[in-house]
Amino acid sequence: MDKNKNKKNKPEKMKIENKKTDSNKMEHSLKQIWNVFKLAQKKGVSPGQRVNRKTGEKEEKRVNFKTIESYVGMMESLGRDYKEKYGVSDYRKWQPEKIEELIRDRFDNFHKGNTSEAYNVNSLLSALKFYNHAVENISSLQKKHRTLVDTNKMRKEKNEKNVIRYSKASKTLRATPDQSVQVLQNIAQDGYKVPTREMAYHVAKIAQLTGGRHTSVLNLKAEDITIDKKTNSVYFHKDKGGLSRSVKVDEDTAAYLVALKEEKGTEEGRLFVAKRKDGTFMSVKETRKEISRIVTDAGKHLTTTKMITIKDENGEKKEVEIEQKFSMHSFRKSFALERTHQYIKQFTSKHQVDKYFAQLIEEEKAFSGEPRLKEKLDTLYERINKDREHPRDITLVEYAIFATSLDLGHFRNDVITQFYTDFKEVRKYYEEDYPQD
Secondary structure, eight states: OOHHHHHHHHHHHHHHHHHHHHHHHHHHEEEEEEHHHHHHHTOOOOOOOOTTTOOOOOEEOOOHHHHHHHHHHHHHHHHHHHHHHHOOOOGGGHHHHHHHHHHHHHHHHTTTTTTTTTHHHHHHHHHHHHHHHHHHHHHHGGOOOOOOHHHHHHHHHHTTTTOOOOOOGGGGOOHHHHHHHHHHHHHHHOOOHHHHHHHHHHHHHHHHHHOHHHHHHHHHBGEEEETTTTTTTEEEETTTGGGGEEEEEEHHHHHHHHHHHHHOOOOGGGGOOOOOSSBBBBHHHHHHHHHHHHHHHHTEEEEEEEEEEEEEETSSSEEEEEOOOOHHHHHHHHHHHHHHHHHHOOOOOOHHHHHHHHHHHHHHHHHOOOHHHHHHHHHHHHHTTTTOSSOOOOHHHHHHHHHHHHHHHHOOOOOOOOHTOOHHHHHHHHTTOTTTO
């Protein structure tokens, strides 16, 4: 009887072992890719060139740690697709023509209504391009690694098939401040009172009040921020774009961050650390997924659908239905709406604008010693007048949107107006008359 039972269990054990082996191979592949990217960053390998707006000369682009994290995430997604479709976990056995087919599958998904694929494909091609550059330019990699796919070919095909990122096609709800407050209340009041839910509430609240990305918030270490208890300002050192910035928060959030900094003896020095049931520490990725799940569940009552018009692969207009959900990123959207409203009310004259940015520049000098804000302001002026025969001054509303872009870490007005908020939306939500009208 026992022998028969063992025989029945043997195939199940083999399946489990095979799954473990595949999982190990995938983890090993991701580790190898991560090592390639880190070595490329260390060696100064560039994914391409950009034109220096001041000198007009071409210069090499640089890739930061956060970008590499994003690239690894896209390669992991490609690895899952490759394993599911072709049964191969080891990325060194990936074949270029099969990678191309997987990318074309994403083109098809886009035209079926999964509009997020436009952004995903762009990010994936950037990751693959950087990987190829690393292999081509670092001799020590060329023995064991090879380029994976012709990214220029696939990017051209993407454009020909009209796989275009539309701001109106975002699946993230463009939330209002009131909606963000509702979700925060739901997080605090619903579900079991466990440490992860408490962390989700505070991370979400910090994202709402500071406009920070939740991954960036979760990765914060004590030395990354300074809290001014008198003004309740949080100063982020060397944030996105290499620019340090300060954001005002409420008293409770400032006190919470101060307490975390004082505790700081956490694993890897991170401020936010969650534990599994067995007492071991969760990775940032695991923590992010759990917090995202809690936030999405708390905001599910806000889910909405709408019809949008896109171009099909032949260039013909067609309508697709998209579902927009509240996510962690929605807190950044509501932050942008509220913060732009505040800046528009504050910037009633050029004098007020100059005073505000002069103060930011002084703060940046004090904390980083490498002020870059003036350079960002010059770039704003150049972008606004890029195609103008007669240059014009930056308007007060444009300064307000730019100030919001600084708080969000984008430094580009077009990104804010396309994906976050604009003057028309601010005026509609707050139902106020502004001096700039």
